[in-house]
Amino acid sequence: MRLRRACRCGARTRAGTPCQSPAIKGKRRCRMHGGKSPGAPRGEANGNYVRGRWTQQTIAARGSVRALVKMCRETLRDL
Ligand SMILES: [Zn+2]
Known part of the structure; x- marks a missing residue:
C-alpha cells in the first residue's frame, strides 16, 4: 500500500518520540x-534577520568572490 511506505514525519512529539x-x-x-x-x-521579512550577512544571495556572492580570488592566485603562481 502506498500510504504504508510513505516518508515518515520526524517532528518530535510531546512524548519525545518522532x-x-x-x-x-x-x-x-x-x-x-x-x-x-x-x-x-x-x-x-524574517524576524530573525540581522544584517543580511547570511542571506542566500550574500552567501552565493561570497562564493563567487572566493572563486575569483582562487583563480587569481593560481594564475599568479603560474607566472
Ligand atoms: Zn508530524
Missing part, C-alpha cells in the same frame, strides 16, 4: 507539523 505520521508528498513533515508550510520568510 511523530511518524506520513509526511506531505515531497516534504519531510506531516500535515500537522508544517508539511504544507513553505517555511519561514526569506530575507528581511
Whole structure:
C-alpha cells in the first residue's frame, strides 16, 4: 500500500518520540507539523534577520568572490 511506505514525519512529539505520521508528498513533515508550510520568510521579512550577512544571495556572492580570488592566485603562481 502506498500510504504504508510513505516518508515518515520526524517532528518530535510531546512524548519525545518522532511523530511518524506520513509526511506531505515531497516534504519531510506531516500535515500537522508544517508539511504544507513553505517555511519561514526569506530575507528581511524574517524576524530573525540581522544584517543580511547570511542571506542566500550574500552567501552565493561570497562564493563567487572566493572563486575569483582562487583563480587569481593560481594564475599568479603560474607566472
Ligand atoms: Zn508530524
